[in-house]
Each structure stands twice: as structure tokens, then as C-alpha cells.
Amino acid sequence: MIYIINDLLTLFFLLIGLGFMLIGAIGIVRLPxxxxxxxxxxxxxxLGLAGMLFAAVFNIGTLAVVTKAVVTLVFACVAVPVGSHILAKAALLDRAPMWTGTLDNEWLKRRRGK
Incomplete structure (x- = not known):
């Protein structure tokens, strides 16, 4: 019985992780x-990585896997936002075009001294 619950939790988290990955891939293609x-x-x-790591933890379940999953998740939660911020700032400095529906650009206003 415990193996069935373990497999169901693995499947649940794997589907959650893959779902976030799919939604993100669609967003990359569709967003303006x-x-x-x-x-x-x-x-x-x-979020996709978190779901897949939880699935690996429930599927394998050893202390080594749990430790590696936690370390990987902590690193990802620190590195991904920092990397995104750096890429966004590089896009701003490169004057990448913004969507026409963008209401305001606070960074550009501060840069101009307004």
C-alpha cells in the first residue's frame, strides 16, 4: 500500500513539474x-524544477537524494531570479523594445533624472 501512495506522489509531482515547464515554454513562445x-x-x-525534484525524492527516497534535491532547489531559488534580473537589466541597457501595452518604465525615468 505504501508503494502505491509513493508512486502516486511521484506521479503527482512529476506532472506538476512538467506542467509548469510546459506552461513556461508556451509563455516563452506566446508572450509579446x-x-x-x-x-x-x-x-x-x-517551479518546474521543484516539482521534478520532489518527484525524484518520493521515487528514490534516500537521504543522499533528499540532500541533493534540497541543495539544488536552494541554488535554483537563488540563481534563477538573479540571472533573470541580470538579463532584464541587459535588455534595458540594450534598449530592447517593450510591448506597446507597457504602462511605464520607472528605470528609464530614474536614469534620465526625472
Whole structure:
């Protein structure tokens, strides 16, 4: 009975992780500009990876796997937002075009001294 529950939890978290990855991939293709695409990519990388790591933990379940999954998840939760921020700032400095529906650009206003 415990093996069935373990397999169901593995399947659940694997589907959650793959679902986030799929939604992020669709977002990268469908969203209108670089900044929106960065948002989709960072969310799918963090949440999709978390789901897959939880699936690996439930499937294998050893202390070594749990430790590696926690370390990987902590690293991803730190590195992915920092990387996205750096890419967004590089896009701003490169003057990547913004979506026409963007209401305001606070960074550009501060840069100009307004």
C-alpha cells in the first residue's frame, strides 16, 4: 500500500513539474516582449524544477537524494531570479523594445533624472 501512495506522489509531482515547464515554454513562445518572456522562463525553471525534484525524492527516497534535491532547489531559488534580473537589466541597457501595452518604465525615468 505504501508503494502505491509513493508512486502516486511521484506521479503527482512529476506532472506538476512538467506542467509548469510546459506552461513556461508556451509563455516563452506566446508572450509579446523580452521582459514578459523572462518572467515565464524564470517561473517555469524554478517551479518546474521543484516539482521534478520532489518527484525524484518520493521515487528514490534516500537521504543522499533528499540532500541533493534540497541543495539544488536552494541554488535554483537563488540563481534563477538573479540571472533573470541580470538579463532584464541587459535588455534595458540594450534598449530592447517593450510591448506597446507597457504602462511605464520607472528605470528609464530614474536614469534620465526625472
Amino acid at each position: 516582449d523580452t521582459y514578459h518572456r523572462l518572467h515565464a522562463a524564470s517561473k517555469c525553471a524554478t
